[in-house]
Amino acid sequence: MPVYKAPLEEIRFILTEVIGARELAALPGYEDATPETVDTILDAAAQLCEEVLFPLNQSGDEEGCHFVDNKVRTPEGFVEAYHTFREGGWMGLSCDPAFGGQGLPLLLNCVIDELVCSANMSFGLYPGLTHGAYNAIAKHGSEALKQTYLPKLVAGTWTGTMCLTEAHCGTDLGLLRTKAEPQTDGSYALSGTKIFISAGEHDLSENIIHLVLARLPDAPSGIKGISLFVVPKFLPDTGVRNAVVCGGIEHKMGIKASATCTMNFDGATGWLVGKPHKGMSAMFTMMNEARLMVGLQGLGLAEVATQNAVAYARERLQMRALTGVKCPDKPADPLIVHPDIRRTLLTMKALVEGCRALALEVAKKLDIEAKHPDENTRAEAADFVALMIPVVKAFLTDTGFDVTNMAMQIYGGHGYIRDNGVEQYARDARITQIYEGTNGIQALDLVGRKMAEDYGRLLRRFFHPVAAFLEAEKENPALAEFLPLFISAFTKLQTASLTVAARGLANPDEAGAAATDYLRLFAFIAVGFMWLRMAKAAAEKLPCGGDRTGFYDAKLKTARFYFARLMPQVNALNLAILSGAKNIMDFPAEGF
Amino acid sequence: MKILVTVKRVIDYNVKIRLKADASGVETANVKMSMNPFDEIAVEEAVRLKEKGVARETLAVTFGPSQAQETLRTAMAMGIDRALYVPVDTETQSLGVAHALKKIIDREKPDLVIMGKQAIDNDSSQTGPILAAQLGWPQGTFASKLDIKDGKAYVTREIDGGLETLALTLPAVITTDLRLNTPRYASLPNIMKAKKKPIEVLTPDELGVDFTPTLQILKVAPPPPRKGGIKVPDVATLIDRLTNEAKIKLS
Numbered sequence: 001m002p003v004y005k006a007p008l009e010e011i012r013f014i015l016t017e018v019i020g021a022r023e024l025a026a027l028p029g030y031e032d033a034t035p036e037t038v039d040t041i042l043d044a045a046a047q048l049c050e051e052v053l054f055p056l057n058q059s060g061d062e063e064g065c066h067f068v069d070n071k072v073r074t075p076e077g078f079v080e081a082y083h084t085f086r087e088g089g090w091m092g093l094s095c096d097p098a099f100g101g102q103g104l105p106l107l108l109n110c111v112i113d114e115l116v117c118s119a120n121m122s123f124g125l126y127p128g129l130t131h132g133a134y135n136a137i138a139k140h141g142s143e144a145l146k147q148t149y150l151p152k153l154v155a156g157t158w159t160g161t162m163c164l165t166e167a168h169c170g171t172d173l174g175l176l177r178t179k180a181e182p183q184t185d186g187s188y189a190l191s192g193t194k195i196f197i198s199a200g201e202h203d204l205s206e207n208i209i210h211l212v213l214a215r216l217p218d219a220p221s222g223i224k225g226i227s228l229f230v231v232p233k234f235l236p237d238t239g240v241r242n243a244v245v246c247g248g249i250e251h252k253m254g255i256k257a258s259a260t261c262t263m264n265f266d267g268a269t270g271w272l273v274g275k276p277h278k279g280m281s282a283m284f285t286m287m288n289e290a291r292l293m294v295g296l297q298g299l300g301l302a303e304v305a306t307q308n309a310v311a312y313a314r315e316r317l318q319m320r321a322l323t324g325v326k327c328p329d330k331p332a333d334p335l336i337v338h339p340d341i342r343r344t345l346l347t348m349k350a351l352v353e354g355c356r357a358l359a360l361e362v363a364k365k366l367d368i369e370a371k372h373p374d375e376n377t378r379a380e381a382a383d384f385v386a387l388m389i390p391v392v393k394a395f396l397t398d399t400g401f402d403v404t405n406m407a408m409q410i411y412g413g414h415g416y417i418r419d420n421g422v423e424q425y426a427r428d429a430r431i432t433q434i435y436e437g438t439n440g441i442q443a444l445d446l447v448g449r450k451m452a453e454d455y456g457r458l459l460r461r462f463f464h465p466v467a468a469f470l471e472a473e474k475e476n477p478a479l480a481e482f483l484p485l486f487i488s489a490f491t492k493l494q495t496a497s498l499t500v501a502a503r504g505l506a507n508p509d510e511a512g513a514a515a516t517d518y519l520r521l522f523a524f525i526a527v528g529f530m531w532l533r534m535a536k537a538a539a540e541k542l543p544c545g546g547d548r549t550g551f552y553d554a555k556l557k558t559a560r561f562y563f564a565r566l567m568p569q570v571n572a573l574n575l576a577i578l579s580g581a582k583n584i585m586d587f588p589a590e591g592f
Numbered sequence: 593m594k595i596l597v598t599v600k601r602v603i604d605y606n607v608k609i610r611l612k613a614d615a616s617g618v619e620t621a622n623v624k625m626s627m628n629p630f631d632e633i634a635v636e637e638a639v640r641l642k643e644k645g646v647a648r649e650t651l652a653v654t655f656g657p658s659q660a661q662e663t664l665r666t667a668m669a670m671g672i673d674r675a676l677y678v679p680v681d682t683e684t685q686s687l688g689v690a691h692a693l694k695k696i697i698d699r700e701k702p703d704l705v706i707m708g709k710q711a712i713d714n715d716s717s718q719t720g721p722i723l724a725a726q727l728g729w730p731q732g733t734f735a736s737k738l739d740i741k742d743g744k745a746y747v748t749r750e751i752d753g754g755l756e757t758l759a760l761t762l763p764a765v766i767t768t769d770l771r772l773n774t775p776r777y778a779s780l781p782n783i784m785k786a787k788k789k790p791i792e793v794l795t796p797d798e799l800g801v802d803f804t805p806t807l808q809i810l811k812v813a814p815p816p817p818r819k820g821g822i823k824v825p826d827v828a829t830l831i832d833r834l835t836n837e838a839k840i841k842l843s
Contacts, residue, residue, distance in 0.1 A: 037787050040665065043626075044778050052777070089780035102784055549622065 002308045002421035004054045006046030006115045009551065012039070014357050015111070017537040018530070019364050024105045027371040033105050041093075041104070045112045048088060049119035052081050057120040060257030061424050065202070067249045072201040072259045082126060082204040086156035091127050095134060099150035106289065106370070110363035113293055114356070117300025121428045122257035124297070126159055129199045132290055133160020136211045137230060140274035140282045148236050149209055158207040163194040163231075163263060164283075170196075171441060173280065174223035178214040178265060180272075189267040190214050190231055193247070196435075200261030201233075201246035208233040210244060210263065212270060213279050220277065228279035231270035244268040254427030287437075288385055291393040292362060294436040298400025298429055299355050305407035305425040306348040313341050313410055335410065343565070344410060348403045350531075350562040353555075355396050357530035362388045380461055387450050387458040388526065390442035395523035397432035398439060404429045443515035446522065448508075451501055459497060466490060466529055478539030478556075479532060485563040486528050489570045493525045496577050503580065513581035521573040528567055535559040593703035593740075593762070594649045595638045597672065598693065599631040600684075601656055601663040602713040615811050618713070627663045630708025632670075633768040636775040637738060638706055639671035646740050647704075649673055653696060655680045655689055655803070661791055668786035669778035675791045676700075680803045686718035688803040693719070694726045695799045702763065704745065709734050709767040720767040730760040736771040 015021035016035060025033045056077045063075040074082075085091070094109040095101025109131075116124040134153045137145055152158035169175035178192025190212060194200075201208065210231040219225030231244055247262040274282045317332040326333045335341045365388075368381040404425040408415030415422050433439050450458050470487060473479050500518055504511030538555035547553055603609065604624040612619050627635075641647040652667035654660045655678045664675035678692060697705065710717040717733075724731035732738075732747030736755075739746040745760040750769060760766075778786075796803050824830045834840045 032784060032787070036662075037784070040662070040669075040783055040787075041780065044669075044780070044783060048777055084777065087779060088777055089782075093780060102780055 002058065002304070003311060004050060004118055004304050004307060006042075006049055006118070007303060007307075008042055008046055010353060010356065011042065011111055011360075013537070013551070013555075014360050014534075015107075017541070018357055018533050019361050021105075021107060021360075021364060024107060024364065024367055024371075027367065028373060029103055029371055030105050030367070032103070033108065038108060041108065042111065044088075045090070045115055048085065048090070049115040052084050053116060053119035053123050056081055056123065056257075058421050058424065060120065060122055061254075061428075062418070064256040065249055065259040067246070067259075070201075070245050070247070072203065072246060072249060072261065074202050074204060074259065075257045078123065078257065079204055081123065082156075085123075085127065091130060091156035092154040095131075095154045096138065096150070099138075099146070100154040105364075105367045107360060107363040107367050110292065110296055110360065113296045114300045114303065114359075117297045118304040119300075120257075121297055121301060122255045124300075125255065125258040126199050126202065126204055127156065128293060129162060130156065130158075130160040131293075132162050132286060133209050133211050133230075135286045135289065136160075136162075136228065136273060136282065139285055140228065141230070145230060145271060145273065149230065149232075152207070153209065157205060158209050158232075159199055159202075159205040160209045160211065161197050161199050161263075163197050163200070163210050163212040165194060165196045167193065167195055171438065173213065173226065174221075176213060176215070176226065178212065180214040180216055180227060180229055180270065181267075182216070183269075186271075188214075188216075188229060188270045188272060190229060190244075190265040190270045191267055192265050194263045194265070196250065197261045197263045198258055200259065200263045201249075202259050206234075207236075210270075211273065212265070213283070214270075216276055223280055225277055226279040227276050228273040228282045229270035230273050231265065231268050235269060242268045252431070254424065254430055288389045289366065291389050291436050291442075292359065292366070294432050295355075295359055295392040295396035298397035298432045299352065299359060300400075301425045301429040301432075302348065302352045302355070302396075302400045302403035305404040305422060306345070306352050308422055309348065309407040309410040310336075310345055312414075313345060341410060344406050346558065346561045347566065348406050350558050350566060351399045351403055351527075353534070353558060354527035354531050354562060355392075355399055357534060358388070358527050359392055359396060361530065362392055383458045383461040386453075387446075387462055390437075390446040390450065391519060391523050391526055393436065394433075394439040394442035394519055395527070397429070398520075400429040400432055401426065439519075440516060443519040444512065446519050447500060447504065447511045447515040451497065452504075456497070456501065462526070463494065466525075469529070469532070473532075473536065476536065476539075479536060482532055482535055482559060482563050485567055486525075486532055489525055489528060489567055492570055492574045493521055496521060496574055499578060507581065509585050510581045513584045514577045517573045517576045521570050521577065524567060524570050524573070528562065531559045531562045593647050594651070594701070595641060595647045595704045595706060596651045596653060596697065596700060596702035597631070597634045597638045597667070598689075598705070598707045598719070599635065599652050599654050599663050599667050600628045600708070600711045600713075601625050601654065601660040602628045602711055605629055605712060611812055611814060615813060617809060617812050625659065627666050628708050628711045628713075630710060630712070630768050630770075631663075631667075632708075632775040633770070633772050634706040634708050635667045635670050635672060636773045637768060639776075640773065641704075641740065642671065642673070651676060651700060651702065653678070653693065655684045655692065657681065664791055665783075665786045666778060668789050669783040670776060671782065675789070677791050677793050678799065679793065679795060682803055683805050684803065685805050685807055686716050686722055687806055688801060689719050690722035690726055692796070692799050692801040692803070693723050695801060696794070697723075697727060704740075704762060705729075705765045707765065707767045709769055717767075720765055724765040727763075727765070729764050730758075731765045731767075732758050732760050733767045734769040735766050736769045738766060738772065 022035050024030050060075040066073040092101035093104050094106050097103040130153055137149050166176050180188040180190050212229045212231050213226050215225055216227055243266045245264050247264045250260040313335040316335045317330055321333045321337040326337045365381040365384045369378055372378045407422050411422050414420050500514045538552040541552045604626040607624055610619045638650045642650050650672045651674045652664055652672045653676045654664050661677050707720045734749050735747045736750050737748035743762055745764050747758045749756045
């Protein structure tokens, strides 16, 4: 049976000693987010995740969702767990107090999202999608829509969905066909079929609120002719059952306790959210938060997989240490004595901790973007977020799959057996690389959109603070062993950025061919920068005798591993990037 | 009616205890602390009685270092109305705490006091009984069920022979056992509200109580490690060793 303990010590270290989360309490509206309050909330959230959500993870996967007579039943225990989650007020953590939320920072929401996804990713999708629906209406809906829907979504008595994908269009939403016909009363009648709709139908809430992308009759073709509508399962004023019905649920590789539905709209009543034909731009304003959340799903799964792999490596006795017997009273030594096992565990640990620090840094900037009184500070934070979102989404979800896969490897044959629970993490993680914009799309977003913007303005929001840090810390003896490794990698990133930008201008295929490797190169430096900052914080604590548990010492040793063993991947990525598009595009399509 | 509950900040029940190097006690620095689990049950019971309309007001009290106030916040996040904190720098021992509680009770005049049957730090199980004796109130210890009706508290206790139910005339002192209830999860809105509620502070001087420990701890040592078992060749040897080494009378 797998185990899970919320990594609160790690999280508190990042919040208080690395990214300075206490600054948020100084922002207007966030006065309540003092370190003490955050601590209490984290304890309560951890308890809920460990005791209520985690015990349903394996059983939910085993049982899956049931589809009978156009209705979906979630696995045993999910209704009660959702009730506990909702009653606890967790849905409204970062929502507007005007609608019953607590108005706490998004950073805190992100921290708790990781815990929820570690404990039970399938479960987390129901409140997660609801938060997405909340955002869509809060940011773009009329006052009347807000009053009708937001209090219920914040309370969780109603849940939400995002209905984008159709059978013939996933990545390319410009192709979508669902129609919205204006009615005389100001509402719209929606017709069409949406697929892959998470939480489209279930038994957790009284009502389900679908946010649907569709075309008005006079809509221009393509991506510029898409509007956003809200379509409730039951009409709010009359309670009448709307003409939106679940046609079936998918049988998936993972996240089996999350109902992935086909939704049929047969003249369903809906209301326009925002302006006609502006549905895609409405989607874009929510994308940063949504993509960060998906990155955190990957991180959450990597964390729980790592915890279990470490526990297994300590317990499982197999072979003797290469350097001689370590546990003479036992028939064999534990796996953890073997260098290759330890290399794997350190890879997992270094990636998980580095990725968490990066994600929380980005989350903090989201809060600054939203709340800081100074316009320039807000704009700078917005740039940083825009730049980092594709990196976080793609790298954290790739890491999620890689690390869960490594956990299976630690378990050997037992990792392949369902009863032991680790293979579920790999299956659950796999979707995160695909949805909310495939990781290939994230790489194109980074190279094609973010890098190009205003001649690299976004890049400078990362490069300049890094350069300033390097200048300020160049004499810091604690960082002396790390700085040369980091600077060499950072220089490669800067050169590669210029090269890809220049080549991409001349030939877009050059940018497209470099994109994925470039994103990965970028990510190793972004995570490496967080490791520098963590090493700095840990080194400051070490001499004060404040390291009773060996936490800071472990931090420094993990940093050492990251720079020595993982960072060198930038060399290979750099060579691949610089090799150009020709070695890819020269190969004829018929040749495959 | 008015209910007073007591809460104590102790090392979290999940933490593996480590001893201080000088054997003077248990290491508490950098260790996760939380509310004594039996006190959580007391808090839950008081909040349920309030929700049922049996209680009109609930009050939580704690003694200890300033961080102990967090435990009061937790009690309020679970639904307790008011909190009272008595700062105590020394170790809190049963006698001093019971003396102080009596003073507080004389002032607050609760109809019912609900306490954990013991705190999981030193497992004394004394404060409730001492307090009841000092107040001259009836006591129902190790309660696994509680009913309040007609001015009486009906307390069911798990005893060796089965279940025993006591009828206590109020006011009374009750201490909680594990099966009394399952404490709720603190809700986020209540956590936020609890942060804003005032905590009343009463110093030992104001109470006129001396918290100087009356018991002195000489040494704290870990229990001897378990020795591995042995195999005996036959039943006769087994009986011989049980009789002569383990000194078990096999009549």
